[in-house]
Amino acid sequence: MSNPPKILAFAGSAREASFNKKLVQIAANGGRKAGAEVTYIDLRDFPMPLYDQDLEAAEGMPRYAQELKSLFFAHQGLLIASPEYNSTISPLLKNAIDWVSRPAPGEPMLAAFSGKLVGIMSTSPGGLGGLRGLAQLRELLANISMVVLPNQIAIPQAFEAFTESGTLKDPQQQEAVENIGAKVAEMLTKLNA
Numbered sequence: 608m609s610n611p612p613k614i615l616a617f618a619g620s621a622r623e624a625s626f627n628k629k630l631v632q633i634a635a636n637g638g639r640k641a642g643a644e645v646t647y648i649d650l651r652d653f654p655m656p657l658y659d660q661d662l663e664a665a666e667g668m669p670r671y672a673q674e675l676k677s678l679f680f681a682h683q684g685l686l687i688a689s690p691e692y693n694s695t696i697s698p699l700l701k702n703a704i705d706w707v708s709r710p711a712p713g714e715p716m717l718a719a720f721s722g723k724l725v726g727i728m729s730t731s732p733g734g735l736g737g738l739r740g741l742a743q744l745r746e747l748l749a750n751i752s753m754v755v756l757p758n759q760i761a762i763p764q765a766f767e768a769f770t771e772s773g774t775l776k777d778p779q780q781q782e783a784v785e786n787i788g789a790k791v792a793e794m795l796t797k798l799n800a
Contacts, residue, residue, distance in 0.1 A: 611644045612795030614788070615682035619689045619700025621651040626730045626765040627737075629773045630784060631688035634728060637785030638686065643792035645686070648678065650699055657698075658705040672706035679707050679719040683799070684791045685753075689729045691740030696747070708751060721752040724794055726787040728760045730768060736761030756791065760784055 616635040618627035628649065635645040653671040656662060668676070679685075690697050707719050715721070727744055729737025738761040748755050760783050762768050768775055775781040 610799060611642050612684060612792055612799060613682040614638050614643045614645045614684040614686055614791055614795070615678055616645055616647045616686035616788075617650055617688075619650065619687065619697040619703075621649075621699055623651075625690070626762075626769065627688035627690045627728075629769055630728055630730045630762065631686055632773065633775065633781065633784040634686045634688070634726060634788035637788030638792040639788075640785070641789035641792035642796060643684075643788075645788070645792075646678070646682065648675075650675075650703055653703070655702060655706055658702055658709075663709060668706065668709060668711075672709075675703060676707045676709075676719050679723075682723075684723060684795050685725040686788055686791060687725060687727050687744070687748075689727060689737065689740050689744045691729060691731050691733075691735075691737035694739045695743050696740050700744075701747075704747070704751070717752050720748075722754065724754045724756070724791055724798075726756045726759070726791045728762075728784060728787055730762035730765040732765050734763050736763035736765070756787065756794075758787060758790065760787065 616631050618631045620627045638645045653675045655672050731737040
């Protein structure tokens with residue numbers, strides 16, 4: 608493909624052995640198989656203070672927030688695996704979104720998000736697989752001008768769902784997660800044609 612779509616993939620978890628990091632990498636592989644250039648990042652590599660408007664006014668946007676925002680600008684689509692913390696999204700994910708949303712002087716509001724296509728997914732040790740958090744993530748992303756794929760997946764019993772190599776034991780679940788990445792890639796390819 609001469610001009611492959613670019614997709615940024617990450618999980619809203621800092622934990623090294625995060626199940627959601629494994630999950631989003633499955634979706635990322637699906638995007639690559641469909642011809643996209645997928646960049647996987649770990650939000651742990653972008654340590655940022657809690658969003659504070661006074662801090663931003665005094666010191667500007669922190670370096671890692673600027674780097675993360677640049678990555679958002681460089682990609683046309685996103686794959687996000689969101690852990691569920693107390694029935695909502697993680698503070699790490701919300702804080703990253705809050706910092707990236709801050710406009711530079713002369714920049715339109717939500718410029719790093721507007722019109723981007725995103726696929727969402729989750730996994731958790733519980734029986735719902737993070738489904739409640741996905742509903743809130745979907746609403747948040749739509750409110751910041753992103754186009755969220757209608758299909759999503761929530762994998763329950765995360766402790767039992769993955770093989771040692773990081774794939775899902777259930778072939779249908781594995782295929783469904785790969786398909787989210789593939790769908791983002793395919794839709795971006797059509798939009799870029």
